[in-house]
Amino acid sequence: MDIYSRKIPMVLIFALVGILLLQFVTNNNDGATLIDSQTCELYVEDAAINAKKYLGEYDEKCLEFKSLNP
Numbered sequence: 001m002d003i004y005s006r007k008i009p010m011v012l013i014f015a016l017v018g019i020l021l022l023q024f025v026t027n028n029n030d031g032a033t034l035i036d037s038q039t040c041e042l043y044v045e046d047a048a049i050n051a052k053k054y055l056g057e058y059d060e061k062c063l064e065f066k067s068l069n070p
Contacts, residue, residue, distance in 0.1 A: 032044075032045075033055070034052075035059045035062055036052075036054075037062075039058075040058050040059050040062035040063050040066060041054050041055070041056075041057070041058055041059075042054070042055045042057045042058065042059060043055060
């Protein structure tokens with residue numbers, strides 16, 4: 001394959017689009033970390049039992065915002 005051939009750009013475009021589609025399809029947002037608006041504590045929502053599991057960590061930006069706006 002010559003670097004100046006017309007096939008190489010098309011192959012690269014198809015490969016990159018394929019990788020992008022693969023990442024989009026395999027993106028699982030079920031384990032997303034959420035922030036409790038009242039306590040600013042981070043939690044993960046378990047879809048199997050529909051419950052919140054708190055991680056014992058707090059979001060610094062949320063705490064700063066709450067301290068500025070009581």
